Amino acid sequence: MQGRLESAGAADTTHGRKRRVMLVVVLLAVGYMGVVAKLFYLQVIDKSFLAKKALKQQQELVELPPKRGTIYDSTGAELAVSVEADSLYGVPANARDPREVAAAIAPVLGLNKKSVEKKLEGDKKFVWLARQVSPDVQPKIKTDGGMEGVLGWLYDSRRYYPEKDLAAGVIGFTGTDGKGLDGLEQEYEKYIGGLPGKAIVERDGRGREVLTVSEGKNSPRAGCDIILTINEKVQYMAEKALDRIMEKYRPLSASAIVMDPNTGEILAMADRPGFNPNDWSRYPVYAWRNRAVSDLYEPGSTFKIVTASAALEQGVVRPSDIIDCGKGELDVDGTIIHSADNEGGRLTFQEVIQKSNNVGTIKVALRLGAKRLYKYARAFGFGAKTGVDLPGEAGGELRDIREWSGLSVASVAIGQEVGVTPLQMLTAMNCIANGGYYMKPYIVSEIRGADGSVVMKRTPEKERQVVSTATAVTLRNILTTVVEDGGTAVEANIKGYQVAGKTGTAQKFERALGRYSKTKYYSSFVGFCPADNPKISAIVVLNEPHGGAYYGGVVAAPAFKSIVKQALTYMKVPTRLPSQTITVVR
């Protein structure tokens, strides 16, 4: 090889160049050996010193809590804020008499003397004694004199919900460590939470341990603020309406949602039983639930909007077609299905929906067939999470069509055999309100950095067209008759506006008995207003109203009316002039 290279070029330069390459190789190799030598020094010779120091620092690293971001409603009202509240820490290594220290501070803080004493034993360098101590207690604790170096205050923040139980299920709450545990506080933790700072405990000149808080990179970074689509005023209207429902009908639970059907923005979302997030630990776990997205119920007749829009879109029925509802009974696959109060006779399809006739609806559904009904139910978003930015959302139940029995097409057509969340139902109704589009629901419209910069800005998402605008308008017109004389929800009629909506009164399925209950119901009303140019949509759901009344048109419709009427006034939506009528598109 050597010989060939030499013959290829000038011998001296080839050799010279090879020597130069070798020199580079040697330089690099020496560098590598240097690394190994240093590794040997760090990991073998100096190991015990470094390892001890590493262990010590890992034990003595104190996380400094950052300031959480504020949660605002759409108008800038504060729904969750962090207020400064210092926390008390102790340095056990400096405490010569833990018992004495504990005796001095435990009673003032309302803590157990023994447990405080125990925390102060040993030679640890840092321990939290009481987080977020209220300002009036702080002066009673001495951190100077004999307590200097033993006790100290560190900046901490405390979460405060100025509106108390308003939208509590949506906002959630934080734990004592300041991290979000539920609701938006949990869902947006990585934005609101900020980044904790670091402090390291070190020995000072007098041999005492002191906490060193360094500035810059290691100081805590404040979290982002988030701005909701929730409107505090509309939320308040929904909360009040639910309070009245709870008082009057004493249901196990109730939910209400108000949305902008054109954008998918959630304007209000309320649940009962509620809780005060300032004091969340005193409430039972079930009170924390955001039922509007987590609880499933059988929708009953409200689901007929799916059957009706599918049938209209597919052309199997027109609003004026006569359906023979017989004697209010129908045999489907060996099971007799009844209309409410066994109502029968010859009705137009429009009347079938207006009066929520089961037999008529099922007859239309049979024309449509299981496949198409299933397809539309899916398209309306049933059986899948809406993807709303809230934790704990349930996906609902809509069995795959391959698992349907012969009865299923009839059951699903009238809202049985399906489980939905109130948010799913309202989102489906929004498709009718806005001309056929599935708008993804959302609740956070903007995230802003602590410095005011915009981190995220949400825009409405048109996910898909579910039905044509013509079909949506036709159904909209049919749904306005529901609140008119002869409909199931005259109580939802708002003077000066045209309301469109649908009632639902579903018998609860009692698993223990394996049949539908005769006394327990889910009662609901879902609708929107003004019918010809919807600005607001809302749903009200009651779980087991007590006291006799249970029809959705009776127990839920008035609450819907009260919320929507106030909201329309608040939003300055103009009333309909008496002479004005809606053009009916057929």
Next chain:
Amino acid sequence: MKLKQIREDSIIFFITLILLSFGLVMVYSASSVMALRYHNDSAYYLKRQIVWAGAGMAAMLAAWRMDYKIFRKLSLPALLLCFILLIITLVGPEVNGARRWIRLAGFSFQASEFTKPALFTFVAASLAKRADKLDDFWHGIGPYLFICGTLVLLIALEPDFGTAAAICAVVFMMLFAGGAKLSHLGALVLGSIPVIYLQLFKVGYRRSRLHTFMNPWNDPLGAGFQTIQSFLAFGGGGLTGVGLGQSRQKLLFLPEPHNDFIFSVIGEEFGFIGATAVVILFLFFMLFGMRLALKCKDPFGRLLVFALTLMIGLQALINMGVATGIFPNKGMPLPFISAGGSSVFVALLSVGIMLSVSRGNRLQDSAGAAA
């Protein structure tokens, strides 16, 4: 003879594979906690790294199959493209006080990384062609100073002084190995001393890094923080390490544990033995790469393999040297191992080019033997 050559490229190939797969494991180990915290997905960095490593492997295999003479023709257009990309980088958005990335379709890449192979190929090609002119300073070395200087200036403006300096060092060594006159090179070194002085002592953060390097324990919470945390990681690892995934230093203390300081996490989790094994793998990579270079009869191939080997070897040395405190703090990824898409992609592409030269060389040999 033939056997010897097969052994070289297969050794280089296998070392690359070992380092790459070990790197993926370490990226996950070092980043999972942080990724979960900041991105809600413990595999956030791992997934990105896998995508880039996959693309890099594809580029490597493709380059390996090619006739390496093609790179000579490609080098000038590639260099122009890098020049444009570097300018785009400089007008792009600022991240953490620097403009180093170009964002495209959800991925970001560093034009400075891609400049390395392009520039080295160009310099190798031109040095091979103009070997006889090297004796004249202005006509021999001057053009390289100009081209290299322009690109390095763009990179230094980002600012990414580490990459800029590393490129200068490699090009300087190429001139050296390519046969430039020692007096010229000496003049070059003398001429650059004022620049280096200004860069080191007049730019605030670099000066403080240098002071910290002299004695990190002076300011353990401030400037010395990173170096000391790295020392503690190595010390905590001891001889045999605390075990895969068990590093405690990566949790809060080590800055960039999946990138600049991944070697410290390796040291903590696998101890002196594991860290030394990594050093030795790089050493072998460098030795066999250089042997491959020396075997090349074609001056272009020889200089190209020399430069690529040196680039990878030097980067590894700087990264490991910084982690162990032999060099002042300087962000530089550990080739094949550190998280960083452009870095791993370019390293794999470079290996592909090296293997291609080796294949071309062997074909030439057998053709020569047949003749």
